[in-house]
Amino acid sequence: MSDCRRFEKMTRRGDPQRWRELEAHAQTCAECRQRLDMWREIDQAAPTLKKTWESPDLWQRIESAIVRSSPSEMPAPAPARPRFAWLPLAAAAALFLVAMIGLQVFRPSLGERELLTARSYKDPLLTENALSDVERSEQRYVAAIDRLSRLAQPKLKEPATPLLVSYREKLLLLDGAIADLRTQLDQNRFNTHLRRELLAMYQEKQRTLEQVVGEVKS
Amino acid sequence: MRLAPESENWLCVFERERRDRLAGSDRAQVSDSEAGLLEACRRGEVSAFERLYQTHGSRMKSLAMNLLGNRSDAEDAVQETFLKIYRAASTFRGGAKLSTWTYRVLVNTCYDLLRRRARRTEAPEAGAPREDPGAARVPEADHPLRLDLEASLASLDPKRRSAFLLFEVEGFSHREVGDILGVPEGKSRTLLFEAKRELQRLLFRRAAAATEARA
Numbered sequence: 001m002s003d004c005r006r007f008e009k010m011t012r013r014g015d016p017q018r019w020r021e022l023e024a025h026a027q028t029c030a031e032c033r034q035r036l037d038m039w040r041e042i043d044q045a046a047p048t049l050k051k052t053w054e055s056p057d058l059w060q061r062i063e064s065a066i067v068r069s070s071p072s073e074m075p076a077p078a079p080a081r082p083r084f085a086w087l088p089l090a091a092a093a094a095l096f097l098v099a100m101i102g103l104q105v106f107r108p109s110l111g112e113r114e115l116l117t118a119r120s121y122k123d124p125l126l127t128e129n130a131l132s133d134v135e136r137s138e139q140r141y142v143a144a145i146d147r148l149s150r151l152a153q154p155k156l157k158e159p160a161t162p163l164l165v166s167y168r169e170k171l172l173l174l175d176g177a178i179a180d181l182r183t184q185l186d187q188n189r190f191n192t193h194l195r196r197e198l199l200a201m202y203q204e205k206q207r208t209l210e211q212v213v214g215e216v217k218s
Numbered sequence: 219m220r221l222a223p224e225s226e227n228w229l230c231v232f233e234r235e236r237r238d239r240l241a242g243s244d245r246a247q248v249s250d251s252e253a254g255l256l257e258a259c260r261r262g263e264v265s266a267f268e269r270l271y272q273t274h275g276s277r278m279k280s281l282a283m284n285l286l287g288n289r290s291d292a293e294d295a296v297q298e299t300f301l302k303i304y305r306a307a308s309t310f311r312g313g314a315k316l317s318t319w320t321y322r323v324l325v326n327t328c329y330d331l332l333r334r335r336a337r338r339t340e341a342p343e344a345g346a347p348r349e350d351p352g353a354a355r356v357p358e359a360d361h362p363l364r365l366d367l368e369a370s371l372a373s374l375d376p377k378r379r380s381a382f383l384l385f386e387v388e389g390f391s392h393r394e395v396g397d398i399l400g401v402p403e404g405k406s407r408t409l410l411f412e413a414k415r416e417l418q419r420l421l422f423r424r425a426a427a428a429t430e431a432r433a
Contacts, residue, residue, distance in 0.1 A: 011411060038418050045363040046386035049371075051283045052276060058293050059271055062300045066264055069305065175333060176326050180400075183377070 011039065131189060138198075145206055146150045152212040167212045174205045256316045259307040267300055274317055277388055278324050284371070284383050285328040295331055299324040319392075320396040325380050325398060363421070369419035374413055377401075381409035382417070 006029070010022040026033040054099045159165045185191065258266030274371060275296065282292035302323050350423075361367075371379055377399060384395045385406070395406040 007349075008415065011414075035418060038421060039414060041363050041416055042367065042414055042421070043386070045361040045367050046382070048361045048364045049284055049368060049383070049387045053279070053282045055275075055279065055293055058275070058279075058296065059268060061293075062271065063264060063268070064299050065297055066267065066304050069301065130297050172330050175328050179329065179333065180326075201333060 004029055004031050007035050127190065134195065138202075141202060145202060145209065148206065148209045148213065152209050155215070156212060161215075164212065164215060167208055167215070168210055171205065171212075174201055174208065177201050178205070226350060252316050256307075259303070259316065260310070262304070262307070265269070265430070267304060270316070270320065272302065278326070280382055281388055282324060282328050284368075284387060285325070285379070286331060287372070291331060291335075295324060295327045298331075299327050302327065314397050318394055321384070321398045322400065327329075329376055366421055366424050367417065370417050370424065373420060374416055378409050378413035378416065381406055382413040385410050 006025055007022065010018040010025070022032065022036060026036045155164055156168045156171070159168055178198065178201045181194055181201060185194050185198065188194065255266055255269060259270070278299065279289075279292050280298045282295040283289060286292050286295060299320065303320055306323075310316070314322070336399045371382065374382070380399055381395055384390045384398060385392065390398065392406040392410075395410075396403040399406065399409070401409070
């Protein structure tokens with residue numbers, strides 16, 4: 001199939017005006033006509049993917065699982081707001097104000113700023129190299145955690161104590177958070193904040209796995 | 219009465235706009251009852267979770283079934299989701315709607331289950347296995363494209379697949395899809411567009427393969 005770009009441009013926003021343009025264009029462009037037809041087919045077929053079935057015992061299962069939850073996991077009522085809850089906020093605002101004034105007074109001169117920008121612009125390879133190092137270390141770290149995970153796996157698969165069940169739940173949550181962070185990082189590899197968050201998650205996973213292995217031994 | 223394809227397409231566009239508008243206006247009406255429900259959930263009242271199940275259970279099962287591919291796993295995912303929200307309700311800050319948060323937990327739970335399943339089998343899965351496609355009822359007359367669409371959906375990346383299922387199949391607005399997937403509303407539109415473009419490509423490929431096989 002050839003690659004007429006108009007279809008993509010016109011369908012991106014779902015704007016009715018654009019649909020009209022696309023329909024007019026499709027009358028003269030066989031490829032777009034074919035794609036438009038398929039687009040409509042997908043729209044029409046999508047609702048048939050909805051599934052319904054009776055699950056007469058599902059709520060009972062959920063209810064008994066909730067009731068079986070240990071008392072320590074029962075939701076606690078939200079703590080009452082302390083009387084002077086606004087104080088830390090006011091202190092943070094004051095601190096921010098002082099920092100902004102300081103920045104205005106002591107900010108680098110225009111010449112220095114230009115130099116800094118030029119240096120980082122001219123030397124992007126440094127950042128790329130540093131990032132490659134970080135990614136290599138991360139791979140080694142993940143491999144080590146995976147080995148630890150394999151050690152803990154037998155006990156986690158069939159947890160013998162409520163504590164092991166909790167560890168398993170925690171590890172699942174951590175895996176979910178790690179997967180989310182990795183997806184975000186794929187879109188922005190240079191985001192150091194996300195990298196730090198990811199590292200913290202890995203460290204927490206490592207600690208938890210060590211506790212599981214310790215629990216296994218004890 | 220059968221409408222001309224153009225009119226059907228227009229209806230799709232208007233229906234979506236109406237859905238987005240309604241999502242905005244309904245929010246105010248729903249928020250009161252949701253706030254009450256959330257408070258009851260925070261207090262750990264099981265009846266509140268039962269109300270949540272009665273309102274959203276069916277849609278949750280459908281979404282989970284389309285993500286996981288079989289009824290038993292879908293029901294497990296719904297159960298696990300309720301357990302998670304029961305445990306975390308007291309810490310929920312209310313930045314999002316309770317229902318949106320519930321679906322967000324469900325989607326994450328489904329992907330956790332898929333990851334666990336992939337780890338168990340030690341073989342990367344392209345998506346969910348279609349174990350019992352005929353076991354659940356479909357709401358409308360079956361569409362000739364349904365099975366191909368299901369199979370193609372399984373090859374999409376998770377976010378695109380979720381965006382497609384939430385918007386096109388489950389009828390959420392883009393704002394709600396954005397809240398559930400943790401992305402801005404505009405990103406939800408982009409994900410849906412990318413999902414449909416990818417589906418289009420896969421469906422064309424399947425059609426070509428079928429023609430070749432026949433020839």
